[in-house]
Amino acid sequence: MSSKNTVLWEKTKSFLLKNTMVIALVLVYLFFVARSEGRMFLPQNINNLIMQNSYVVILAVGMLLCILTGGNIDLSVGATVCLVGAIAGVLMVNLGWNIYLVMVLCLLVGIAIGVWQGFWIAYVRIPPFIVTLAGMLLFRGLAQAILGGLTISGFSEEYLAIFNNYVNIPALDGGAIKYSSIIFGVICCAIFIVSAIWSNITKKRKGYNAEKPASLYTKIILLCSIVMLLMYKLSKYKGIPYILLWLIGIVAIYTYITAKTTFGRHFYALGGNEKATKLSGINTNRIYFMAYVNVSFLSALAALVVAARFTSANPAAGTNYELDAIGSCFIGGASAYGGIGKVSGVVVGAVLMGVLNLGMNIIGVDSNFQKVVKGLVLLVAVIFDVVSKRRAVKSFV
């Protein structure tokens, strides 16, 4: 092989390795599109994909911060979702309290749960697995006690609208095609293009390694076409669901926190080497504490979303949600030893899980067998991650 070809091959290989999960996601998606005779690609199903997986994304982002601290997981998120949902149901439906007041109270309950668990984990150093396993039983039990084993339904329309409605601007969205979503897509793309080019220019001006134009433009074109395709599909259904805006907001905030703030950096440092982090003057106990406060806070938010989506609070809500969240993180490239993982990766992981669920439902795979497939995907994803990293390390030395 000539050296030019080798270089090209090395580049392709590193690109493939870096974006394995994105490529896997695209392939899996195309597979289901083909097997479902295109139904997977219908606007309604794309809308369902977003609606069904919103809670997974929220929980997975919270779980990521826990995993970053050293592969620690939170088993109690599903139970927290159930407990907070139950409180919301009792206060809003049974007692008829103001919905916004109740939402704030629910988030505060989430924080309180996080403080409770975080205290034991960070300051008393009880292993997270045990604290959150206890929490899983504790909060589920409390939720069932509050609900008395019954389902509360009848949330007000006003509340449901916050999460379940669609953007509807009468002037734009009167017809069959909701133009607001296309306009929103164009604005997103414009912001992305301008910021990407702008940051590249500043990098060049300050004399840092700027991205090569070819790879920059490919990235821009790829991302913009995905966004526009998604928005086009949504425009043919009911437009942009509110929940998508919530998700974009949450993902944007946490991407920023993990990538750009000292607070976020401390999580990666802690997971990479706790002793070195402590000796660098960083309060490691506080980081553990914040990880668990945060995951419970996001669980409470997910609980509000889930209650709205099912229009009820029931004693079985949130069952196995922790497993979806943990799975999304590991499929999305988070290291099981901590210190490695990105919010964007976790979103890809969550969407991949969602695509599998939806796709298998559409083509009618037996629900028992669905679990087998999901289990295997999780295992294969982590095996691939570990093995490819081991190769990379070996080939360097």
Next chain:
Amino acid sequence: MSDHILEMRHITKEFPGVKALDDVSLEVRRGEIHALVGENGAGKSTLMNVLSGIYPFGSYSGEIVYDGKVCHFQKIRDSEKSGIVIIHQELALVPYLSIAENMFLGNERGSAVNIDWNETYAKADELLAIVGLKESSHTLIKDLGIGKQQLVEIAKALSKNVKLLILDEPTASLNESDSMKLLNLLKDFKNHGVTSIIISHKLNEIAYVADQITIIRDGTVIETLDMAEQQVDEARIIRGMVGRELTNRFPARVPHVQDEVVLEVENWSVQHTLYSDRTVVDDVSFKLKKGEVVGIAGLMGAGRTEFAMSIFGKSYGNSIRGTLKIHGKEVALSNEREAIKHGLAYVTEDRKGNGLILTNPIRVNTTLARLDKVSHRHVIDLDLEHKVAVAMKEKLGVKSPTVEQDVGNLSGGNQQKVLLAKWMFAEPDIMILDEPTRGIDVGAKYEIYCIINDLVAAGKSVVMISSEMPEVLGMCDRIYVMSQGKIVGEMDAKSATQERIMSSILSVNKGA
């Protein structure tokens, strides 16, 4: 004289982008002690990994002839079967198993479903007697010191009927007397027909023990010296290693000591973290002046690291007592953050375990202790961070293409420089360097000494904890000697000698 137990011919081993070994040939005579020396990253360990089958046959080019036969080792087991045993720098013993269990791990006596424990322990005791370790083979590894663990590793090698023993920096973490014991043991083995290859940075030990020395630099063999034929001293070896005459192993020093006392510790006592009835630092008083390099000499386990860490925001120890004054003002530092705020920095002896985040790039490691310096309101300015990391990398001469390289991929000397960069970036007034040159080569050591000199020239003060006496003598203005948790001597560097330091250490041992 041509009875070679091992001939490695024209070995070339490439990693993507790097030629780690370039046409290396090595001949080892039967029954000799053959030393391999070279700077870090020269390719010594790679060569030994090729020999022992860690890099399987086919991943390198060239030929290995061992005991008259061409060998194609696919894995470590293959080479062990033919009597080649490698003992790595990082010992591979299981702490909660006994000596005997460790010795026969993977090589159990009896059958796979019925281990013969009587034979295991009897055989283990026999081998322990040979290596001169007076411990029961039932003792758990965790209860042994590092020197004794090294002996267990050697006994383990003997249990495999070793013919060629390879030791990678066996004395790196041993004190002088344990090192001596080990080297004499190797000489003893030689008389019993065991051939050894020893990799080491400690040139005096090599001069003492080796029959032949092969010097490797940048993946090629520079020369092989036969100790019987010529007079070889340390300077001669260093010249081969670095390709230049290092007439002076320490840079010239101009004293910068001023009168102001920046750090003063009085009656400092610390209890062990786990066993609080054990006093590890006992009534220590200590002074450091502005612009001064103060050394703390002593043997391993003397309590020097514990002392330093207890000063640095109580990062070690229980019920710490005593007063600590910085710039004449008494302070109570309750955590590491406070210590950094007061201008202290502690550069750990254990760069991999306590110092660096190996899975993160140089950039992140550089700024970790003072992220606030590159951020506004907790938002990191990534461009600025990149810039300062590049500046520190160039200032200290870290060899790496970019600052985005993960620290785990760097050589020991470069990792040490990144660690120093991290703490210099924190701009402390007082830097405590704990074994700053452990496990790094002569060239990098010299560069680190230069950095220390620059620091004191800039008005900083340095505490240097070191087990290498020539280094303490060569670099410090004043020396404290510590033993068994106490300061047992204080001397001016001009009047200090290795003998004086050693005798003050020993005087306490006699007393106790």
